[in-house]
Amino acid sequence: MHNYISGSILSGTLNVQSLLICSITSVILGLGIGFLYRFRNTYNKGFLLTLTLLPPIVQLVIMMVNGNIGAGMAVAGAFSLVRFRSVPGNARDITNIFFAMAIGLTTGMGYLGLAITFFIFLALVELIFLISPLGSEKEGVRILRMTIPENLDYENVFDEVLDYFTESYTLQSVRTVNLGSLFELQYQVELKGGESQKEFIDKLRTRNGNLTISLSRPFPSREEL
Known part of the structure; x- marks a missing residue:
């Protein structure tokens, strides 16, 4: 041998x-x-x-x-x-x-x-x-994008909803859209198990003036060497 x-x-x-x-x-x-x-x-x-x-x-x-x-x-x-x-x-x-x-x-x-x-x-x-699950992304992780009016104080207005529906959340980016008349926020959130995504979005819509909201899975990252 x-x-x-x-x-x-x-x-x-x-x-x-x-x-x-x-x-x-x-x-x-x-x-x-x-x-x-x-x-x-x-x-x-x-x-x-x-x-x-x-x-x-x-x-x-x-x-x-x-x-x-x-x-x-x-x-x-x-x-x-x-x-x-x-x-x-x-x-x-x-x-x-x-x-x-x-x-x-x-x-x-x-x-x-x-x-x-x-x-x-x-x-x-x-x-x-x-x-094996080693290194895999958590199942509940999503990318949340919201459009809000330029005069809305976004720093605290969504905290109550996010605290209720997510395990954790991080504001990743803020940018202006529509010639600066609107803001677009991007969060990475980890949703709580058993909570309705539709109810989550509906609660957010009542606070962002019923503007565009999207909730999607994160794109897989390509680690370059």
Whole structure:
């Protein structure tokens, strides 16, 4: 078992059989990373193709520069340029790109058992984290936007209603609209369970002059690296 995980199938001169075995393993693991990326995530076909083909590409490069320190340093510099010249992605995008590159590096050195074990371990960690509620936004969190007349003192007028219908609330922004004749307030609120959203909005309408009110879920944030 130890030899299977830590042993390399490459010994001496590279041959066609070893190249095919490593390439097939890289493609299969790349497909696995692509399907893992699809889970509970928005995606496009081009990025899935990138995750699938990146391991065999990295694998081939590593095989070609094997034993050549200068060429290896040049390849490392090229990969760093790809990161800084590309469009910034969110944390999960970048993590899966490095995941695919790590698989390619491992298969490129012939450690197929290690690559498969590493893939299974990280896939399980990622799935457990995605399924668990850790880091998820609270169910009752909403974005409340209200339009009010310019002469209305908004700092205290809605506090009573907000205290009754929400667990917590934060005034995030205030801006003028309609050429400065109106104000638009934006709150992040956490609604209390069991309270009617319609009744909540109706109570607010009686205090904002029956102007526009919207209550929506927050957009998922894209953390960039």
